Amino acid sequence: MGVFEYVMTTITVEANNLTRIYGGREAVSDVSFELKKGEVLGFLGPNGAGKSTTMKMLTGNLAPSKGSVKICGIDMIETPREAKALIGYLPEMRPLYKEFTVEEFLTIAARLHRVSPKSIGKAVKNAMERCGLSHMSKRLIENLSNGYQQRVGIAQAIIHSPMVVILDEPTVGLDPAQIIDIRDLIKEIGMDHSVIFSTHILPEVEMVCNHVQIISQGKLVYNSSIEDLKHYRQGNKLIVGMLRPPSKDELLKVDGITDVEMIQNGLIRLKYTPEKMPSEDIVRISVEKGWGLYQINPDQTSLEDVFVQLTQ
């Protein structure tokens, strides 16, 4: 294995049995996971499941009752200063000093994150450009709209180009165009760093992440790559629509089909064996026998359904 490959597989975040007890109740219990360089991790879960608490522990804002956090191999509890230097964090309530202008605030953020004095100007300019704030640099944060304040929050998290960026619901309060911008930004940061972000918008996870975790009642109930999630959703099913649908038996004769289910509006759900995808055969036979095929789609369980299934 070459050095290059070694760098590619470097683990940036390592959480071991993270547990946080609030008044006897476990708000987060035994959460363990790893994140590699270049991965974007989507963090999902219902309200109060422990997403924000976990993120607070990852960033050293809250001491875990049990377990440990390592950032690029550096322990957050033993050497918090070194570990925190590698993290950029945007909490749920964005921490902005509203009496400053955007530029002043970002300069302070850069300074506190130990950006060398010479490169502060460059870092501030770069962060503003990436978050689309350049034309707002001289405005007081107080006077910015909700969406722009959110951008300032993201800018302060990436200003020191940290190894790990942790964003707690970064797209809340943004308009659709801004959301697209921010998603692109997250993807871009994810190229050479690691990103963990939480959200309630489920499709966003599929668009941006290559790893998904679902947390429910403090426990990690799902932790897998995005391909697995897609696979989980598809489950070898097709939805077909026909003007003159044949009988169930006739459909079962098609090679590969194992089950037929009539659903509303003349649509039919077909289950098939994973080895044999029957779509081509269905189209051919439909034409031969004049079934009047007008629609054929893979049947996906909606993300919402997956989410509800997993969190119940």
Next chain:
Amino acid sequence: MILNIARKELKSLFASPMGWVILALLQFAFGTYYLNGVNQYFDVMSGAIRPAERTGVTQFVGQSVFGLASFIMLFAVPLLSMRLISEERRSQTLPFLFSAPLSISEIVVGKFLGLVSFLSILVVLIAAMLSTLDIWSDVDFGYIFSNVMGLWLLVASFSALGLYFSSLTAQPVIAAIFSFIALFALLILDRFFAGDPSSVLSYISLMRHFQPFGSGLIDTADIAYFVLFITTFLTLTIRRLDADRLRG
């Protein structure tokens, strides 16, 4: 890093009119007392016939200015210190500092230094004002130095206590009221125990340790008292913030 926090605090004091207004108002008050002191000096001294009744101009003017300063700071410091941590708590900006590569001690000491350097501007201005007496008279710089040092230590102690009370609550006004009450109590403590100067409670009084500076006496015991006072409250503040991280 401590200096960066201090810089940020100083900047935020000057970002609102509050900082400027307080500086201007206090300087106006000190200036007025200074002027009155100078004007009255000749009236009073021309009436004092015996040499024992005569005091130097430095002491005469200095007494009134420094007396006023220590009294006014009792109100001004809680007003300035109240926001230091409670405002951050209220607007939820503490995570910004906590997730930066800083220790809690650095944050607390930085905030303390930020406020003290703001107040030092006033102390320095007072010293500069009194030094102008040197233009037409012979100023006792030793007396000014000891007074400035006393005032500075007093103000720093006020700030440390104010910072601690600010860390206890999310309401700046409550922080201000409590630090004012605590400071006032500590200042007048020795009055209650005037009959028994050796009592421990009387020894705790801030005023008791400030007065020697006022008469031009620098005692290391008093300096040690102020340093201990400041260290105690800064440590308490650090512990209070650390508890936030531990208890959440």
